Amino acid sequence: MITKSKILDFQKSVVIAIGFMLFTIDSHAAIDGITGTVFNLSARADHLSTPDGGSVLFWSYAETSKTTGQYPGPTLIVNEGDVVTVNLSNELDVPVSVVFPGQGLITTVPSGDNPGLLTEEVLPGGGPVAYTFTAANPGTYTYHSGTRMELELEMGLVGALIVRPLMGAGIGFAYNHADTQFDSEFLFLLTDMDPGIHLQVESGDMDSVDFSGRFPNYWFINGRAAPDTMKPVNSELLPKQPYNCLPRMHPGDRMLLRIAGGGADLHPFHHHGNHSRVIARNGRMLSSSPGAGADMSNREFTIQSVPGQTVDSIFEWTGEELGWDIYGHQPEDPLEPFEYAADHGKVLPTVEPDAKDLVFGPFFSGSPYLGSSGPLKPGDGGFNLNNGIVFMWHSHNEREMVNRGIFPGGMMTMLIIEHPSVVINP
Numbered sequence: 001m002i003t004k005s006k007i008l009d010f011q012k013s014v015v016i017a018i019g020f021m022l023f024t025i026d027s028h029a030a031i032d033g034i035t036g037t038v039f040n041l042s043a044r045a046d047h048l049s050t051p052d053g054g055s056v057l058f059w060s061y062a063e064t065s066k067t068t069g070q071y072p073g074p075t076l077i078v079n080e081g082d083v084v085t086v087n088l089s090n091e092l093d094v095p096v097s098v099v100f101p102g103q104g105l106i107t108t109v110p111s112g113d114n115p116g117l118l119t120e121e122v123l124p125g126g127g128p129v130a131y132t133f134t135a136a137n138p139g140t141y142t143y144h145s146g147t148r149m150e151l152e153l154e155m156g157l158v159g160a161l162i163v164r165p166l167m168g169a170g171i172g173f174a175y176n177h178a179d180t181q182f183d184s185e186f187l188f189l190l191t192d193m194d195p196g197i198h199l200q201v202e203s204g205d206m207d208s209v210d211f212s213g214r215f216p217n218y219w220f221i222n223g224r225a226a227p228d229t230m231k232p233v234n235s236e237l238l239p240k241q242p243y244n245c246l247p248r249m250h251p252g253d254r255m256l257l258r259i260a261g262g263g264a265d266l267h268p269f270h271h272h273g274n275h276s277r278v279i280a281r282n283g284r285m286l287s288s289s290p291g292a293g294a295d296m297s298n299r300e301f302t303i304q305s306v307p308g309q310t311v312d313s314i315f316e317w318t319g320e321e322l323g324w325d326i327y328g329h330q331p332e333d334p335l336e337p338f339e340y341a342a343d344h345g346k347v348l349p350t351v352e353p354d355a356k357d358l359v360f361g362p363f364f365s366g367s368p369y370l371g372s373s374g375p376l377k378p379g380d381g382g383f384n385l386n387n388g389i390v391f392m393w394h395s396h397n398e399r400e401m402v403n404r405g406i407f408p409g410g411m412m413t414m415l416i417i418e419h420p421s422v423v424i425n426p
């Protein structure tokens, strides 16, 4: 339940957090990451930023060619059938490794490091160890350390792997079936963090970390906690956390949500605005038989994201069944693309309160209608450049919508529905 005072707090905190920046909308309809078949990664320590001004030690899979760490590790984007090699070096003072859940027949080429384990380890200062697998199945996956996992996952050794299907020339389908067509896609790699453990590691006391007392206080989407989730991709204010998560779409678009559980806890990820249709779990289409498509798909109100697992879901929104015309049309006006015709020309079934009796927040345009604006009090609005309709998307475990106990923050971002005439950058 979001109360009026919480919304006021939210407004204040967003203004404090990014009030000095010109708010620019920079969301991509594609997923940021690195492509290819050979990836050179280094396990590396660095510090990340939290929206409350904190700095936390983390360990990451960073691109070897760069000088900093990255939280989470780079999103690896490959094509079905690729033979993928990850060359892992280790700049940390503990052994590390990388495992690829959902990929078969992983072979490793060691270079004098810890052999004989389920997964080859890279010793401190060692490597590279080459991990090679064939990306046989399209879908959404994670990769993470297979060494002392409870600690190394907590510290940040995790990333997402996307395998694009042969169908659709690399983009536009999640799997090899028309049911999985999408117009835009977004990654939601969900992680949780107990900064106390990171402090203990930083003070050289990692061997006495007691995971039975783990108490997460930060929650991230793609490595950022709100409101940083809404800052631009590659924001210079967040050099170690390059990925954002600010979905935008038009009515009628099919948006693919790739939701990956990258932490230690379960997160109920709630997308306001509509249910979505879950088409795949763990990189496997929900299909009753080969060729049947996503015929076992189901609609969900909230996506239960389980640690180590992934969900692919298609989200659509047209305003259907709201019972009023989202454009504020008169009955004689033409229909907009994908408009829910049964509500065309229907008036808003409520009396709008007087503006001076409302708290709007920065995302309200002053009008309930898509593409329209209305009067706002000085200081209100300003974050909704095209007069879209905005929905909060967040963990429905609302304790996870904070930064160290202060609402709002954590695992939260906004979906912006844009008027059909608004161009959304590819």
Ligand SMILES: [Cu+2]
Binding pocket: 325, 326, 327, 328, 329, 334, 335, 336, 339, 343, 344, 345
């Ligand atoms: Cu209409």
